[in-house]
């Protein structure tokens with residue numbers, strides 16, 4: 001298997017972009033940019049997100065009992081960049097609040113799914129986190145889009 005071809009092929013699957021968040025045991029918010037989000041089931045409402053073992057956020061994710069999926073709107077590209085790059089404090093200057101499940105909810109997100117962690121499945125170099133959605137909120141707006149390694153907006 002050619003790794004570059006694998007990445008290129010997966011990269012033409014256009015996605016939205018989320019910031020997946022948890023509250024750490026240290027009492028601090030943690031989050032990373034993730035486009036591996038997927039809705040799975042309606043009854044019960046379940047979603048998944050995959051987090052790389054090597055991500056600094058993996059530890060807090062693995063020990064948290066809840067997480068939030070913040071689906072970014074087209075004017076939140078700066079958040080996607082910030083939550084995917086090294087930044088001393090990614091939440092500095094970012095509007096957020098603790099959601100009902102305890103996980104951080106970002107201000108201005110297009111939609112937010114607050115989830116209770118149900119399962120952690122090891123898959124290659126990632127862990128798949130399955131969550132049961134307890135609360136979903138949607139705001140007006142358009143999504144930020146990722147395609148072929150770059151950001152875009154829906155026309």
Ligand SMILES: Cc1cc2nc3c(=O)[nH]c(=O)nc-3n(C[C@H](O)[C@H](O)[C@H](O)COP(=O)(O)O)c2cc1C
Nearest residue numbers: 032033034035036050051052055056057083084146
């Ligand atoms: C558009 C985009 C989507 C990403 N999706 C994921 C993902 O689904 N899972 C993941 O583990 N990393 C993903 N990443 C990479 C992480 O955001 C990045 O490696 C991570 O934040 C590294 O920081 P950390 O080690 O502090 O967590 C994505 C990056 C970008 C730019």
